[in-house]
Amino acid sequence: MSSTSLLEVQIPEDRFEIRLSGSGGQGLVLAAMLLAEAIGADPTKSVIQTKSYGPEARGGASKSDVVVSTGEIYYQKALKLDLLLAMTQESLNKYYPDLKQGGTLVIDDTLVSKVPTEDYYGLSFTRIAKDELKNVMVANVISLGAIAAITDVVPLDALLTAVLARAPRGTEEVNRIAVETGYQEGLALKQKKGQPATV
Amino acid sequence: MPPGKRQLVMGNMACMRGAIYAGMRFYAGYPITPSTEIAEGCARELPKLGGRFIQMEDEIASISAVIGAAVAGSKAMTATSGPGYSLMQENIGYAYMIEAPCVVVNVQRGGPSTGLPTKVSQSDTMQVRWGTHGDYTAIAVAPSTVEDTFTETIRAFNLAERFRTPVTILLDEVIGHMQEMVSFPEPGECEVVDRTRPTCVPSAYMAYGPTKNCVNPMPVYGQGYRWYATGLTHDGYGFPTDKPDEVVGKLDKLRNKIEHYESEICKVRAEYMDDAEIVLVSYGSVSRTALQVAKLARGAGVKVGFIQLQTVWPFPLKQLRELLGNAKHVIVAELNMGQIVGEVERIVQSGTRVHSLLRYDGDIFTPMQFLAKIEEVRK
Numbered sequence: 001m002s003s004t005s006l007l008e009v010q011i012p013e014d015r016f017e018i019r020l021s022g023s024g025g026q027g028l029v030l031a032a033m034l035l036a037e038a039i040g041a042d043p044t045k046s047v048i049q050t051k052s053y054g055p056e057a058r059g060g061a062s063k064s065d066v067v068v069s070t071g072e073i074y075y076q077k078a079l080k081l082d083l084l085l086a087m088t089q090e091s092l093n094k095y096y097p098d099l100k101q102g103g104t105l106v107i108d109d110t111l112v113s114k115v116p117t118e119d120y121y122g123l124s125f126t127r128i129a130k131d132e133l134k135n136v137m138v139a140n141v142i143s144l145g146a147i148a149a150i151t152d153v154v155p156l157d158a159l160l161t162a163v164l165a166r167a168p169r170g171t172e173e174v175n176r177i178a179v180e181t182g183y184q185e186g187l188a189l190k191q192k193k194g195q196p197a198t199v
Numbered sequence: 200m201p202p203g204k205r206q207l208v209m210g211n212m213a214c215m216r217g218a219i220y221a222g223m224r225f226y227a228g229y230p231i232t233p234s235t236e237i238a239e240g241c242a243r244e245l246p247k248l249g250g251r252f253i254q255m256e257d258e259i260a261s262i263s264a265v266i267g268a269a270v271a272g273s274k275a276m277t278a279t280s281g282p283g284y285s286l287m288q289e290n291i292g293y294a295y296m297i298e299a300p301c302v303v304v305n306v307q308r309g310g311p312s313t314g315l316p317t318k319v320s321q322s323d324t325m326q327v328r329w330g331t332h333g334d335y336t337a338i339a340v341a342p343s344t345v346e347d348t349f350t351e352t353i354r355a356f357n358l359a360e361r362f363r364t365p366v367t368i369l370l371d372e373v374i375g376h377m378q379e380m381v382s383f384p385e386p387g388e389c390e391v392v393d394r395t396r397p398t399c400v401p402s403a404y405m406a407y408g409p410t411k412n413c414v415n416p417m418p419v420y421g422q423g424y425r426w427y428a429t430g431l432t433h434d435g436y437g438f439p440t441d442k443p444d445e446v447v448g449k450l451d452k453l454r455n456k457i458e459h460y461e462s463e464i465c466k467v468r469a470e471y472m473d474d475a476e477i478v479l480v481s482y483g484s485v486s487r488t489a490l491q492v493a494k495l496a497r498g499a500g501v502k503v504g505f506i507q508l509q510t511v512w513p514f515p516l517k518q519l520r521e522l523l524g525n526a527k528h529v530i531v532a533e534l535n536m537g538q539i540v541g542e543v544e545r546i547v548q549s550g551t552r553v554h555s556l557l558r559y560d561g562d563i564f565t566p567m568q569f570l571a572k573i574e575e576v577r578k
Contacts, residue, residue, distance in 0.1 A: 004499045006570040006577075011495070033378060037207045040380040049207070049378040055232070055316045074491030075566055076377055076484065 015069040016153060017078035020143075021095050022087030022108075025058040027140035030166075032064030035144055038154045038162035039068055048073050061091060068153065083151055085143055086112060087125070104151055106143065121150055121193070123185050129178070138178035145182020150190050156183055202383045210374040211278075213345045214304055215240035216383060217352030218276050221391055223302070224250035225275040227264035229257050229283060232316045233372040234306035237278035258283035262290040262303070269299040270428060272419035274356055278304035281323055282313055284330070291365055292331030295453060297428040297437075298407070298415070300359040300394055302352070304368045306375040309561050318561030319372040321483055322535035327367045328512050334450055336457040338464060339367040339512040343486040345379040350389065351509065357392035358464060362456050363414050369511060371534065373484040373563055397424055406437040407449070413456035457513055465515035468507040469522055471497055475504025477573055478523060480543055481532045482508040484563055489532060492569040503573060514542045523547055528576045532556040532564060552576075 018035065020028040029051045036049035048067045054060035065078040080100040086092035087108045096116055099105055107115060109122035123146050129139035141163055148156050160179050167175040208216075215237050218226075226241035228234075242252045251268075255261040261277045268275035279287065284305045294301055307323050309315030327339045338358050342351040352368060359366040397404050397416040406426030407415055418424035427437035432449055434440040457464065468486075471493050472478070481489040486507040496503035506522060508515060523529055523543075529551060531540040540555045547553055556572045558564055 004501065006496055006499060006501060006574050009495050009499050009570055011566050033207070036378055040205075040207050043205065045380075047207070047380055050373060051376055053317055073487075075488045076373055076563065079565060 011079065013080070014071055015067055015073065016082045017080060018066040018068070018083045018085075018153065019063055019078050019081050019095055019098070020066070020085045020087075020140075021061070021063040021091035022085075023091070024053055024056055024060045024062040026062070026087050027137065028062055028085075028087065029053065029064045031140035031144055032066050034141075034162045034166060035147070035154060035159070036066045037165075038158040039066070041158045041162065044070055046071065046073050048076050050077050061094065063091065063095065083147070083153065085147065087139070087143070088112065089114065106146060106150060108139065108143070121146070121186070121189055123182075123189060125182070128181060128185070133174060133178060133181065135174055138174055141175055141178035142182035142185070145179040145184075146186030146189075147182075148179075149183045149186030202385045205380055205382045207378050208345055208381050209236055209376060209378045210342075210345045210348045210370060211236035211306065211376065212240050213348040213381065214278070214352050214368065214370065214375075215244065217349040218302065218356065219244060219248065220349070220383070220386070220389065221353040221356035222274045222393070223276050223356065224248060225265070225268035225273040226251070226277065227253045227255050227261045227268070227275070228277045228279065229255055229261050231258075231280045231283050233308055233375045234278045234280050234283075234304060234370075236375070237304060237306070241276075258286040259290065262287040262294070265301050265303075266290060266294050266297075266299045269294070269301040270297070270420060274300075274360070276302040276304065278306065280306050280308045280316075281310040281320075284323060284326065288326075288331045292333060292335070293430045294365040295331070295333075295335040296430050296432075298363040298417075298453075299365065299428075300363050300417070301365050302355050302359055302368060303365055304370060307369065307371040309559070315561045317372065319484065319534060319563055320559065320561070321369075321371055321485070321533050322538070322559065324369065324511060324533070324535065324538040327369060334454070336454045337367065337512045338362065338364060338457060338510070339369050340466075340509060341369040341482040341511045342374060342509075343483055343507065345374070345377060346381045347509075348374060349381070349383060353389050353391065354466075357390065360392045360394045361414070362460070362464075363394060363417060364457065367512075369483060371484050377484075401425065405435045407433065407452075408435040413452045413459070461513055461515070461517060464510055464513060465518060466509040467515050467518045467522070468505075468509055470505040472504040472506070472522055474502055475526060476502040477528045477530065477576060478504040478506055478526045479530050479532060479569065480506045480508070480519075480539075482511050482539065483534075485532050485534060488564055488566055488569060492566050492573070495566065495570070496573060501573065501577070508539070511539065514539075516546055519543070520546050523551060526551050529553045530556050530572055530576060532569065532572075534558050534563065
């Protein structure tokens with residue numbers, strides 16, 4: 001038999017791995033589903049969404065992984081994250097070690113205060129949802145809009161279509177505004193980050 | 200959700216869709232994580248099709264209603280997880296005995312008892328085979344993807360109808376809750392089997408009379424055919440008996456109607472098996488990663504093969520004996536403390552060593568865990 005050690009075999013990184021994490025009740029599993037649906041609308045993309053949560057109805061750690069590939073997806077969950085959204089301090093602490101070097105970190109700075117890196121995108125999803133949109137429940141959708149702006153994993157129009165297709169009747173408008181607000185905030189932050197530091 | 204359209208679908212919903220495609224029009228159940236979406240889907244879809252959804256008071260009532268519906272002529276299903284599956288056991292035995300075709304879905308979570316409601320497990324594999332008391336032969340299928348879940352659910356109904364027996368669909372939390380992009384087949388694309396009906400005059404009907412293939416035609420209740428359904432060991436008319444030849448005849452029939460048709464029931468997927476020296480045997484959600492690992496190992500020049508048990512029960516004896524004939528090592532990977540590995544040990548030849556790769560902490564194997572196990576075995 002060959003002497004190659006299988007421990008040195010590289011797991012192909014022909015996939016983009018996303019984890020949306022936070023606390024039960026923040027709507028992260030739903031957000032991951034909307035994101036998967038928006039990404040999967042592109043017929044060249046395979047996508048799998050899985051979830052992990054506790055037995056509690058609210059509270060407790062909650063996460064949902066979305067794996068995207070142009071080929072077949074075997075292992076169903078994320079291994080090394082290309083993108084981590086952390087909506088609570090606890091989830092950031094727990095999943096930051098899974099973020100790939102050079103991976104994108106997005107946090108809700110309403111609820112996260114200690115970030116172990118300088119290289120991250122901090123937006124106040126929960127505060128914007130509560131104060132500006134008067135609906136704390138759309139913080140998850142705002143974060144999706146920001147993700148569409150910060151990364152190129154999902155086009156804005158596909159995201160809007162997916163969100164509006166699932167929005168309960170009467171909430172279409174607030175959801176549309178949530179996506180667009182998140183997108184604008186994300187875009188502004190990206191541009192700011194992209195500028196060289198002034199002396 | 201129209202057929203043909205590519206859409207994001209959850210494993211549990213694919214199970215519900217597959218059941219409806221197969222003609223299921225009666226669902227009785229009691230919600231339990233991680234199976235609840237199946238009940239939710241049935242509650243939403245069945246009334247539109249003239250079907251019936253009933254939320255029962257518990258799982259004992261659920262399986263009872265399903266058996267009643269099956270006997271009344273309907274294709275019926277219930278879905279649950281470990282704790283509910285335990286409660287159903289007595290009546291699943293009744294369904295074996297009266298030969299009621301029905302489908303029971305077990306979306307497995309960690310046990311024993313209420314265990315890990317939201318975490319994956321494959322620890323009910325043996326309960327599916329031996330859960331109810333007495334001698335009987337069980338059929339269980341184990342899908343590994345969302346698409347598979349749809350087609351294997353149809354197959355489960357076909358087997359139930361063909362052999363007049365309860366069939367279990369072994370799902371797990373990962374497949375049940377996972378969402379993938381799939382497009383469902385159009386009506387007519389997949390074969391759908393219905394139980395045979397008696398053609399004799401009602402007065403000549405024997406519910407459990409002599410047959411060529413051990414499976415009796417089954418009338419719809421209320422169409423004039425009389426038969427007696429009892430959990431007591433019964434004669435050709437269904438009446439209780441303790442005559443030794445009739446007792447042996449009944450029990451042999453329950454076994455033979457399945458064992459004699461193993462090749463029709465057992466489905467195994469084999470890849471990279473031609474010259475395989477180390478073979479990975481798995482079923483359910485584990486198989487996806489196992490297939491990737493076999494591919495990776497082959498890429499590194501290591502002769503690893505892949506076997507997926509799409510039918511877990513009856514255990515595919517003949518196919519596995521043949522496939523594993525030249526293997527030096529077999530690694531059986533399961534999300535439990537070692538259940539199907541015993542079946543593999545019983546059938547391999549003396550030159551083959553059987554190893555277990557086990558995980559029971561509520562998560563699935565990573566590719567690295569497989570690769571490390573193969574390395575350990577190679578040393």
